[in-house]
Amino acid sequence: MFNYTVRSLDVRNNVIYMTLARGSNSAKIDFLPGQYAALGYYRPNGQPTRLRTFSITSSPDNVFLEFAIRIIGDFTHGLAQLHVGDGIFLQGPFGNFVIDPSIDRPAVMIAGGIGITPFMSILRTPAVMNTDIQLTLLYGCRTIADAPFYEELVQLTKHYPNLHLSVFVADSSEMSADPSIIQGMLSAQHIKQIVAHNADATFLLCGPDAMMAMSYDTLYAENISADSIVSESFSHSSKLTIGSGYNLQKLTYALSGALLILAVTGVSYLDLSRYISSNAAAAPTSLTNTNQPAPSNNYSQASNDESLQQQPARTYQQSYQQPVTSVS
Ligand SMILES: Cc1cc2nc3c(=O)[nH]c(=O)nc-3n(C[C@H](O)[C@H](O)[C@H](O)COP(=O)(O)OP(=O)(O)OC[C@H]3O[C@@H](n4cnc5c(N)ncnc54)[C@H](O)[C@@H]3O)c2cc1C
Numbered sequence: 001m002f003n004y005t006v007r008s009l010d011v012r013n014n015v016i017y018m019t020l021a022r023g024s025n026s027a028k029i030d031f032l033p034g035q036y037a038a039l040g041y042y043r044p045n046g047q048p049t050r051l052r053t054f055s056i057t058s059s060p061d062n063v064f065l066e067f068a069i070r071i072i073g074d075f076t077h078g079l080a081q082l083h084v085g086d087g088i089f090l091q092g093p094f095g096n097f098v099i100d101p102s103i104d105r106p107a108v109m110i111a112g113g114i115g116i117t118p119f120m121s122i123l124r125t126p127a128v129m130n131t132d133i134q135l136t137l138l139y140g141c142r143t144i145a146d147a148p149f150y151e152e153l154v155q156l157t158k159h160y161p162n163l164h165l166s167v168f169v170a171d172s173s174e175m176s177a178d179p180s181i182i183q184g185m186l187s188a189q190h191i192k193q194i195v196a197h198n199a200d201a202t203f204l205l206c207g208p209d210a211m212m213a214m215s216y217d218t219l220y221a222e223n224i225s226a227d228s229i230v231s232e233s234f235s236h237s238s239k240l241t242i243g244s245g246y247n248l249q250k251l252t253y254a255l256s257g258a259l260l261i262l263a264v265t266g267v268s269y270l271d272l273s274r275y276i277s278s279n280a281a282a283a284p285t286s287l288t289n290t291n292q293p294a295p296s297n298n299y300s301q302a303s304n305d306e307s308l309q310q311q312p313a314r315t316y317q318q319s320y321q322q323p324v325t326s327v328s
Contacts (some may be wrong), residue, residue, distance in 0.1 A: 002090040004143055006082050009066055011071070015148050016080050020065040021090055029090055031060055033128060034099065034204075037092035039067075043080060049075060051091060055117040055206075055232070057149075059124040063092075064154060068148050069317075070114040097232040099205065101127050106134040110186070110215050112207020113148075118232055119206065126153050129160045136194060136201075140168040140186045140211060145177070145316040154180075166190075178295045179240065184305075188218040195222045205231040272281065 003023035005093070010017045022028050038051035052075050058066035069078055082088075099107050109119050116139060122128055141147035149166065157165045157180070169176075169184040175183075182190075195218075203219055205212045212231055219229055261295050262265060 002026050002092075004029075004088045006084050006086045006088060008081055008084065009080075012218045013146055013148075014071050016069040016071060017068070017078065017148075018067045018069065018079075018082075020067075022063075022065075023043070029065065029092060031093035031096045033055055033059060033125040034097040034118045034232075035095045035121075036097075036118065037065075037090045037094070039088055041079060042088065043078065043083075048080065048089070051089075052076075053094070055092070055095075055097075055121070055207055057117050057124075058114050059121055059123065059126070061127075066140070068114065068117050068120070069118070095232065097206065098122075099133070099202065099204070101131050101133065104131070104133060106136070106201040108194055108201045108203045109135065109197050110205045110207065110210040110211070111137065111139045112186075112201065113146075115207035115211075115232070115234060116148055117206075119204070120152075123153070123156055123163065132162065133301050134162050134164070134198075134201075135160075136164045136166075136198065138166050138168065138186055138190065138194065140170070140207060142169070143171045144169060144181070172264035186215075188214060190213060190223075191218040192222060195219065195224065199224070201228070203229045205229065206234070209233065209235055221328055240256060249263060258281075261292040274326045 003026040004020035005023055007019040007021040008017075009019075013167065029031075031037070031091075034055070036053050036055040038053045040049040042048055042049045054067045054069055056065060057068050058064060069076055069079060071077055095118075109122075111119050119137065123135070137153070139150075139153070144150055146169070147169075147276075152166065153165055153167075157163050165180050167181050168190070169181060169183055170185050172183060189260055191193070191214075199222075203224060205215050212233065216229065216231070
């Protein structure tokens, strides 16, 4: 568990923009751009909250940790009431929603609403941006005012010529002379146009389920392979389907089930062969005690009621050459 304190907290258009500083007795959370953390805080009566997951919006190069959090329910309403200096506890990092800058491959990022958050960390990280990687960001929002980080994204495109931004504004009453602002929602047609010029890209999706499902279906129809698509769903009741009818949750359960069967089969086989060989060597013998204590699961309550796994994703670590930073 990492202990941080609130350094600043702003609420704009129902989104909390929060900066955290590392507590003096806490280690620094070491993450890759695009990963998320599970965080909690203390209620006014001193009770700790459950943990909820949020993508980190700051770059790992930043000594402070940043989040942008849409206020939805009880947890986020309580979070909005915190003050500078209040404590926040964190677990993580989690997730594989990352770009490896050592692989020179274009990336197409498809974001919707608050789903822009993991991309902000990626786009704020010089190790990603100071490369020749061509980055295309398609960002869907209801209105420009409702689009977190819009101004910063425009500034980033001025700074990094390899970043191409298109913002899709659903509210048809909003007109703009800016060619990067497109009226109407992101559609399959737009994605097809992007694929035509980026067939070798990695596609990263984070946004509302309907947008992600449409993007998946279109990418599949355009023959983009599954291993070129990375997605992050903020909803733990995702109905996202891949291609024609695979439910992501079902697929995850099926894969986990298959892995579990393989693991159990492997362990049983090993136990059996060990038992046979030890019995053959020194019979009669007593069986060794296989009642090992269950491994503790530090993350069992760390998610929005889903089981989290700490994701090392450390194969990418060296590409970032993160400086060791500390806050006193
Ligand atoms: C990997 C990941 C990264 C995320 N990153 C961000 C981010 O950067 N910014 C952001 O604003 N949000 C993010 N979210 C979503 C965020 O975790 C939830 O929206 C938030 O916890 C809900 O807050 P609440 O105040 O409604 O919670 P509560 O008041 O505790 O919950 C109210 C109700 O909503 C349910 N609920 C809680 N979380 C979710 C959820 N994710 N989906 C569906 N139902 C839920 C609860 O079970 C409960 O019934 C992320 C989610 C995931 C899984």
